[in-house]
Amino acid sequence: MALARELARFAADLAFERIPPEVVASVRLRALDILGIALAASTGETAPALRGALEGWTAGQGGPCTVVGTKLGAPAPLAALANGALAHGLDFDDTHAASITHASAVVLPTVLALGEASGVDGRRVVTAAVAGLEAITRLGMAAPGAFHARGWHATAVCGAFAATLAAGRLEGLDADRLAAALGVAGSLASGVLEFLEDGSWVKRLHPGWAAHSGIVAAGLARGGFTGPATILDGRFGFYRTFLGVEPDPAPFRTLGTEWETLRIGFKPYPCCHYNHAYLDCALALRHAHGLTPEAIAAVECRVPAGEVPIVCEPREAKLRPRTPYDAQFSLAYSVAAALVDGRVGLDTYAPARIADERVLALAARVTHAVDPDSRFPDGFPGWVRVRLRDGRVLEAREPDGRGGARRPIEPQAVVAKFRDNAARALPPPAVARVEAAAQALDALADVGSLMRLTRA
Numbered sequence: 001m002a003l004a005r006e007l008a009r010f011a012a013d014l015a016f017e018r019i020p021p022e023v024v025a026s027v028r029l030r031a032l033d034i035l036g037i038a039l040a041a042s043t044g045e046t047a048p049a050l051r052g053a054l055e056g057w058t059a060g061q062g063g064p065c066t067v068v069g070t071k072l073g074a075p076a077p078l079a080a081l082a083n084g085a086l087a088h089g090l091d092f093d094d095t096h097a098a099s100i101t102h103a104s105a106v107v108l109p110t111v112l113a114l115g116e117a118s119g120v121d122g123r124r125v126v127t128a129a130v131a132g133l134e135a136i137t138r139l140g141m142a143a144p145g146a147f148h149a150r151g152w153h154a155t156a157v158c159g160a161f162a163a164t165l166a167a168g169r170l171e172g173l174d175a176d177r178l179a180a181a182l183g184v185a186g187s188l189a190s191g192v193l194e195f196l197e198d199g200s201w202v203k204r205l206h207p208g209w210a211a212h213s214g215i216v217a218a219g220l221a222r223g224g225f226t227g228p229a230t231i232l233d234g235r236f237g238f239y240r241t242f243l244g245v246e247p248d249p250a251p252f253r254t255l256g257t258e259w260e261t262l263r264i265g266f267k268p269y270p271c272c273h274y275n276h277a278y279l280d281c282a283l284a285l286r287h288a289h290g291l292t293p294e295a296i297a298a299v300e301c302r303v304p305a306g307e308v309p310i311v312c313e314p315r316e317a318k319l320r321p322r323t324p325y326d327a328q329f330s331l332a333y334s335v336a337a338a339l340v341d342g343r344v345g346l347d348t349y350a351p352a353r354i355a356d357e358r359v360l361a362l363a364a365r366v367t368h369a370v371d372p373d374s375r376f377p378d379g380f381p382g383w384v385r386v387r388l389r390d391g392r393v394l395e396a397r398e399p400d401g402r403g404g405a406r407r408p409i410e411p412q413a414v415v416a417k418f419r420d421n422a423a424r425a426l427p428p429p430a431v432a433r434v435e436a437a438a439q440a441l442d443a444l445a446d447v448g449s450l451m452r453l454t455r456a
Contacts, residue, residue: 010135012173020259024126026261029266032435035434036417037421039424040092041069042068042086051067054074054078062074066079075117080163080212081205081209083211084207087208088155095265097400100145100148101139102155103162106136109211112450114128115128116448122440123442126442127169137261138252142249143239145377147243150243151192153191156189157210160185161185163215164181177222180221181217183228232247233247270345270348271328272310273380278382280382282335287342295390296388297387301368302371303383304376318331319332319360327354332367340356381398382397383396384396422435
């Protein structure tokens with residue numbers, strides 16, 4: 001059976017009652033996390049451009065769906081576009097390591113916008129979200145690391161299919177219509193990594209574009225539009241065209257029996273997930289040994305080869321980031337900031353902070369070497385060696401960053417993260433109302449009651 005038909009059959013047959021309670025709880029927490037990040041990003045540098053575009057497209061007419069952190073309404077495809085961009089706007093959203101995808105920033109804006117437009121209940125939204133999350137993870141796992149190696153952003157290109165499946169499931173499409181929708185999505189999937197060359201904003205748009213594409217593809221298929229069911233594994237399908245390889249069918253064989261949603265890692269730091277385990281190591285060494293920047297002669301990070309082009313090169317830009325986004329994708333800057341400040345948060349990547357000469361001076365002493373034995377992308381490991389001026393060498397290693405299945409963080413830590421993020425856009429009573437509604441997502445009679453709480 002064609003892989004698109006396997007995904008379509010899984011989504012069409014998926015029922016809320018068949019989803020394990022821990023997976024439902026995970027989706028609730030992911031909705032909370034994504035809404036908090038989107039609220040914080042609604043006060044950030046990209047938000048005015050997004051709002052301006054929406055105002056121009058809707059010509060003041062608005063629409064039924066909330067644009068998080070604003071007073072604007074928009075049609076579902078445009079709301080999903082904006083909310084997906086906001087959800088990824090701080091690089092603080094969750095990541096599935098094996099597929100290297102930001103799963104929730106694609107899927108949650110899709111189902112929340114379409115759910116609000118349709119007035120559906122929380123159970124249907126959760127079911128559709130699970131269909132999308134289980135799809136995006138497996139689409140990336142079918143060619144692990146290959147998308148990034150070719151310059152594609154796996155979140156964006158795999159995300160278009162996942163958003164399509166989620167949107168189609170929410171709209172009640174049968175398996176044949178879902179397969180057709182996936183066939184349409186294959187001609188909408190896009191998103192490349194060239195932003196790494198100048199630190200520009202476009203990567204932030206990728207989950208939003210995937211969400212927008214998914215709603216469009218599902219809507220077209222609902223009306224009878226056709227697309228090839230061989231879109232994933234056909235002669236001119238997704239994997240052969242984008243990567244020149246055949247997809248590994250193994251990840252799709254566990255649909256409905258193993259739940260990749262539970263392996264999607266929450267982010268404790270607002271930067272590229274590749275950096276996280278190194279930040280854990282650097283912070284642990286700083287706190288254990290009372291390190292000061294002046295005492296450090298050099299720092300070496302042992303890095304998987306697949307991570308080097310993303311967070312270590314070009315070296316000049318990584319040592320002196322030109323933009324906050326540059327800094328978020330710089331291992332040298334991020335490790336140096338952790339060692340200087342003893343913490344990493346949104347302020348670490350503020351425009352004024354990335355010009356701090358004390359941090360930049362230490363970043364210049366951070367180097368990397370390829371770890372040939374790394375198991376990447378089966379986890380994002382960290383390995384830091386600090387050589388002190390007194391001759392001592394300190395070392396720390398972690399198999400993965402905190403927040404994933406191997407090193408989970410407590411749900412309360414995600415709630416605390418939400419409160420901090422949401423407070424940047426909403427007053428405390430409003431933050432509490434959003435938190436309560438998101439934590440009861442599957443009990444809501446109308447998911448729009450949650451989304452309307454996020455309006456500024």
